[in-house]
Amino acid sequence: MTSLSIHPFKEDNRSCLKELWERCGLIVSHNNPDDDINFALQSPSSEVLVGMLSDQLVASVMVGYDGHRGWLYYVAVDPKHQKSGAGRAIVAAAEKWLKEKGVRKSMLLIRETNESVKKFYERLDYEMAPVIVMQRWL
Numbered sequence: 001m002t003s004l005s006i007h008p009f010k011e012d013n014r015s016c017l018k019e020l021w022e023r024c025g026l027i028v029s030h031n032n033p034d035d036d037i038n039f040a041l042q043s044p045s046s047e048v049l050v051g052m053l054s055d056q057l058v059a060s061v062m063v064g065y066d067g068h069r070g071w072l073y074y075v076a077v078d079p080k081h082q083k084s085g086a087g088r089a090i091v092a093a094a095e096k097w098l099k100e101k102g103v104r105k106s107m108l109l110i111r112e113t114n115e116s117v118k119k120f121y122e123r124l125d126y127e128m129a130p131v132i133v134m135q136r137w138l
């Protein structure tokens with residue numbers, strides 16, 4: 001896919017972005033997408049990038065760093081445009097954004113059972129980290 005144009009989120013992308021996340025199964029009850037977008041946009045250490053095919057929003061990534069590592073969230077490609085390189089392109093754009101900020105490692109979380117997404121990231125040279133993730137709601 002050569003014509004994917006990737007740029008930072010603009011306010012008029014909001015409804016199409018949420019529809020994309022809905023179509024890709026990324027909206028879950030404990031995360032409000034508007035809050036997630038607003039939270040990412042309020043800090044210089046995070047960004048939402050969108051991939052456009054002419055005027056159609058078909059891909060996204062939320063990227064940020066925590067002062068040490070870089071993290072990717074909401075990596076999504078419209079089901080109609082999957083398997084044409086858009087996922088690889090949007091992840092590369094997020095990695096470029098991180099590198100420009102001096103971040104040396106890109107991290108992401110996927111469910112252990114999500115074999116297909118694991119395979120996607122393996123094609124992009126990501127490897128499983130020998131760690132467990134612990135969490136607590138604040």
Ligand SMILES: CC(C)(COP(=O)(O)OP(=O)(O)OC[C@H]1O[C@@H](n2cnc3c(N)ncnc32)[C@H](O)[C@@H]1OP(=O)(O)O)[C@@H](O)C(=O)NCCC(=O)NCCS
Nearest residue numbers: 024075076077082083084085086087088116117119120123
């Ligand atoms: C995961 C996702 C972003 C991949 O997007 P995509 O545009 O189809 O990916 P690409 O076409 O750029 O594929 C890149 C490589 O991964 C491979 N790949 C993509 N999806 C794959 C799958 N399900 N199984 C195995 N390999 C896969 C491609 O074959 C390609 O390999 P190659 O470049 O070596 O030929 C897309 O399937 C998606 O949006 N899924 C739903 C949302 C989701 O689960 N996001 C991840 C949140 S952590």
